[in-house]
Amino acid sequence: MDIPYVIGVDMGGTNTAFGVVDRRGAILYRGSISTRDYTTGEEYIDALGNAINYSIQSNHLKGQIKGIGMGVPNGNMNDGTIEKAANIPWSKNVVTPLAAMLTAKTGLSCKLTNDANAAALGEMIYGAAKGMKDFIVITLGTGVGSGIVSNGQLIVGHDGFAGELGHVTMVRNNGRPCGCGRSGCLETYTSATGVARTAREFLDMNPEMNSLLKEIDYRPITSKDVYEAAQKGDELAIEVFNFTGKILGEAFCDFIAFTSPKAIILFGGLAHSGKFLLDPLKKAMDSHILSVYKGKTEIILSQLNDAEAAILGAGALAWE
C-alpha cells in the first residue's frame, strides 16, 4: 500500500521546524523545537523525537508516515551524521549519528543531508526543477550553498560533502577573507552578507557619490537596504547588484562547464532581488560562456515558498 506522508525536518541554528507533508507538497501539520536549548545531540534528538511522536499520535498518523528527511548544517548524507557544525554548540567538535538516533527514537527510517541539497530535492519534486534530471540549486542567503543534481540524482560525493560551490575561488589575489579561513570565495561576494559588504566598500571608495545608503549610519547596511535603494533608482545600489551579478554569472559559466545543467535555480533571500541581480548575471553569462553551452542553461527563481521549502525539501529525502 502506498504510504501517504513523510516528515520533513529543517534544522536551523536557532530553531528546528518540522512538518508532515503529502505527495503534492501540502503541509498537514507543523511543529518546532529549539535547536540550541540542549547540551548534547542525545538531548536534542530526545526532544525532537518526542515532538514528532506526539504529532503522529495526536493526528492519528501511525503507520501512515513513510519516513523522515532532515536538512541539517554539515549533514553527511552517506553516513546520516551531523559533523562539527560550527553554528550548533552541541555539534561543534563531534560527529553525531542523528539519523540513526532519530530512527531509534521514532521507529521511522531517517535520512539527512545539508539544507542546499534538501532544497534541490524540494525543487525536483515540488518546484521549478520538476521533471529535470540535470540542474543546480544555488542558495543565496547568509552564505552561498548549492545542491547539484545530475542524471536525476543528488551529487553527494565520496564523503557525503559534495556541492560547496559557495567556496569556489573567484578572486585569486587579494580576495575578500572568508569565514572558511581562506579568501576570494564566491560567497564573500554574492551572499546577502557579501552584497552588504560590497555596498560598504563602494561607499568608502566613492565618497563623492550620492546614495540613499549614506543615510544609514546608525546600523550596518544589509542586502535588503541595498535592494530597497536600488528600487528607488539609487545608482550606487544598482552598481552593487551589477558587481554581484557579474561575479555570480562568471561563476555559473564554470559550473555549467562542470555538469551542464538544464537550469540553475536561485533560492533564498537574495533571489528575490529580481532584475537587479538577474540582468547583470545573465549579461555576464552571455558574454563569458563557452560557446558549446551558449543559451542552453536557464536561470530560474525558486517557485517554492521560502518558509515551506526547507521542510518540503527535507521531506523529499524520505520519498526517495
Place this chain on the structure above:
Amino acid sequence: MDIPYVIGVDMGGTNTAFGVVDRRGAILYRGSISTRDYTTGEEYIDALGNAINYSIQSNHLKGQIKGIGMGVPNGNMNDGTIEKAANIPWSKNVVTPLAAMLTAKTGLSCKLTNDANAAALGEMIYGAAKGMKDFIVITLGTGVGSGIVSNGQLIVGHDGFAGELGHVTMVRNNGRPCGCGRSGCLETYTSATGVARTAREFLDMNPEMNSLLKEIDYRPITSKDVYEAAQKGDELAIEVFNFTGKILGEAFCDFIAFTSPKAIILFGGLAHSGKFLLDPLKKAMDSHILSVYKGKTEIILSQLNDAEAAILGAGALAWE
C-alpha cells in the same frame, strides 16, 4: 549467454584506431583507418564499418560482439552525434549521427562520447578507478579535458556536453587567450601547450637566468623539452612546473568543492612529468583546500597504457 567482446573506436583528428576488447581489457585485434581522407561523415562511416565488419569476419567473431563504443571529438553521448568538431574537416559545420550510422552499417549497437569521458570509463573498468563511484579524470594533452563520474555514472549533462573543465576560468584579468575565444582558461596554463607557453614567457621575463631551454632556438620549445631540462636540474624548467602545478592544484580545489571525488586521475602526456608536476600540485591543494575536504582526495596517475587507453575506454561504453 554472456557476450565476450566489445569494439572500442578511438577517433582522432588524423587516424581512427579500433580494437576488439575482452572483459579484462585485453585487445585481441586492432585496425585503423584515416579520419581525414573522407569528405563526408557517410564516406567515413562506410570505410570504418567495412574495416570493423572485416575484422569480425576474419576473426570469426560474428555474434560475439556486445556492441561498439566510440570516443570522438565533440561527441554527444545523449544523441550519439558528433557536433561541429573543428579538427575534422567533414564535421566542421554539421551534426552527424555517427552512432546510428555505424549501427546501420554493422548491425551492432553503438554509443559514443568524447575522449576524456571514454578515458574515465576506461579507468573505472580497467584502471586506477576500479571500484570507485566518484572520481574525475583530467587529460593533460594538447588541451585539458575531463571525464567526471559521480554515483558510479558518467556526468554528461542535459545536452551531452558536460565536463569541459579545461575551460574553467583560472585567471580573470589579463588571462592568456584560449583557442575557445575566451581567456584565462585552465588549459592555456596546464596543457602540454600551456607548459611550453609558460617556459617561453619565463625565458622572456628572466633574460638574466641561465637555462638549458635557451639552447633551443631553432624550433619552438615543447613540454617535453621542459621536462627533460627539469630532470637535469634546470631551475627555470622546475619553476615552470611549479607554476603549472600550483594553478592545477588550485583548480582541483574548486573541482573537489563540486563533486567531492575520491580521486582525481591524471591522464595523457603531461601526467608523465611525475614529481615535477605532482609536488607543487599537491602542495597547492594542501594549502588551498576547504577544510572539510582536506586530505581526502587522492591524486593518481593513470595506470592505463596511453596507446591502449583510448580504445579500452571507448570500448567500455559498450559494456554499460
